[in-house]
Amino acid sequence: MKKPIYYAITSCLLIIFLMGFLSACSGSSNPAEAFDDQVQAGVAATLTKEAFAKSVDSARQTEAAKNNPTATEELSPPVLITPSLTPTSEPDHVLIPGAPTGRNTYVTDLITVDLAKDKTAVGDNYAWSRLERPYTAEEMQYRDYLDIMRVDLQVTDPWIYITFILIGKLPEEGDIRYAIELDVDHEGRGEFLVMASLPPDTEWTTDGVRVLADEDGDIGGVYPLYYETPVPEQTGYEREIFSNGEGDDRDLAWVRRDPNHENQIQIAFKDSLIGTLGFLWSAWTDEGLRDPSLFDFNDHFTFEEAGSPNKGNYRYPLKAVALVDSTCRSWHGYVPTGDEPGLCFTEEQLQEKPGYGWCIPTAVAGVCGNNPCLVKCPVKFCIQCTLP
Numbered sequence: 001m002k003k004p005i006y007y008a009i010t011s012c013l014l015i016i017f018l019m020g021f022l023s024a025c026s027g028s029s030n031p032a033e034a035f036d037d038q039v040q041a042g043v044a045a046t047l048t049k050e051a052f053a054k055s056v057d058s059a060r061q062t063e064a065a066k067n068n069p070t071a072t073e074e075l076s077p078p079v080l081i082t083p084s085l086t087p088t089s090e091p092d093h094v095l096i097p098g099a100p101t102g103r104n105t106y107v108t109d110l111i112t113v114d115l116a117k118d119k120t121a122v123g124d125n126y127a128w129s130r131l132e133r134p135y136t137a138e139e140m141q142y143r144d145y146l147d148i149m150r151v152d153l154q155v156t157d158p159w160i161y162i163t164f165i166l167i168g169k170l171p172e173e174g175d176i177r178y179a180i181e182l183d184v185d186h187e188g189r190g191e192f193l194v195m196a197s198l199p200p201d202t203e204w205t206t207d208g209v210r211v212l213a214d215e216d217g218d219i220g221g222v223y224p225l226y227y228e229t230p231v232p233e234q235t236g237y238e239r240e241i242f243s244n245g246e247g248d249d250r251d252l253a254w255v256r257r258d259p260n261h262e263n264q265i266q267i268a269f270k271d272s273l274i275g276t277l278g279f280l281w282s283a284w285t286d287e288g289l290r291d292p293s294l295f296d297f298n299d300h301f302t303f304e305e306a307g308s309p310n311k312g313n314y315r316y317p318l319k320a321v322a323l324v325d326s327t328c329r330s331w332h333g334y335v336p337t338g339d340e341p342g343l344c345f346t347e348e349q350l351q352e353k354p355g356y357g358w359c360i361p362t363a364v365a366g367v368c369g370n371n372p373c374l375v376k377c378p379v380k381f382c383i384q385c386t387l388p
């Protein structure tokens with residue numbers, strides 16, 4: 001897509017210099033002015049990105065120090081954006097994802113297909129940002145390609161693969177987003193959003209893939225994930241650190257249709273994004289708002305404005321917050337305390353390891369302590385243990 005533009009601009013400039021400013025190029029009446037604008041935009045973007053890179057690094061170190069005073073040295077390197085003042089050609093990719101070969105963990109999600117004929121849904125929890133809304137606003141038309149059934153995660157250095165398993169086949173086209181929200185310091189506020197547009201085919205592509213960060217740390221307002229009186233000043237995920245193969249790491253995040261399943265879509269991103277302290281993750285499908293700056297949605301729209309997908313709720317039908325589905329927060333790389341907002345209950349997030357079972361964690365340390373290791377978790381939340 002970008003090559004013809006690049007060649008056109010280069011050709012324009014050559015012709016201008018050689019022919020003495022004959023306006024022979026199509027697309028701009030004053031190419032020199034257009035080029036100046038591009039340079040200025042490039043400089044502005046570079047300055048913004050450099051400032052952001054510094055602040056992200058600083059914010060990460062502060063957060064890491066709060067959680068683990070000795071772990072600062074273990075953090076991933078800071079995000080550095082390479083300045084680029086000229087339009088770039090197609091991204092030169094160094095590393096392209098392979099294929100996930102299994103999964104380390106997964107989340108299951110409520111499915112609504114069986115209720116679609118009645119145009120209702122149960123289990124949507126707007127107050128806690130756990131959305132089950134694969135319906136259009138007002139008319140409540142069911143969209144099976146938005147309805148998440150399960151999401152798998154596999155970590156194979158350097159890639160983290162996410163596979164969405166949806167109720168219906170992916171449509172041929174449409175402005176639909178599939179996203180992963182990452183909370184890398186486990187306090188309930190997402191730090192990063194990896195958001196991909198519906199890709200055209202089964203080839204990995206960076207086209208339509210963006211990685212956004214919450215530079216100013218205001219996601220979730222006072223109570224992460226929990227709804228509050230709308231705060232319009234909240235900026236959500238306001239900084240783009242990767243877009244369409246542009247950014248410090250041009251291979252940072254990818255998307256493709258699963259070659260083997262028409263109802264599955266896969267995202268791959270580099271593990272350098274999430275550091276080394278373990279992370280919480282949740283998955284999103286979104287054909288409605290599609291706006292990272294509006295996270296958390298329930299701090300931007302009241303329940304009344306958002307509407308409800310549940311016929312038993314007086315806020316029915318869906319209104320401002322529609323065509324969206326989300327999962328609970330699963331984890332990888334650390335043991336949760338059980339107090340993390342939005343955390344999946346045990347039955348929603350299983351780590352498949354033979355010989356392992358579940359125990360009720362002690363309140364303080366997040367370990368089994370004297371609690372027995374059982375085949376089945378007897379309460380809502382357990383941690384893994386080795387079966388006797």
Ligand SMILES: [Ca+2]
Nearest residue numbers: 109110147148
């Ligand atoms: Ca669902």
Ligand SMILES: [Ca+2]
Nearest residue numbers: 183185187189
């Ligand atoms: Ca966080």
Ligand SMILES: [Ca+2]
Nearest residue numbers: 220221223226
């Ligand atoms: Ca909130």
Ligand SMILES: [Ca+2]
Nearest residue numbers: 214218235236
């Ligand atoms: Ca923000």
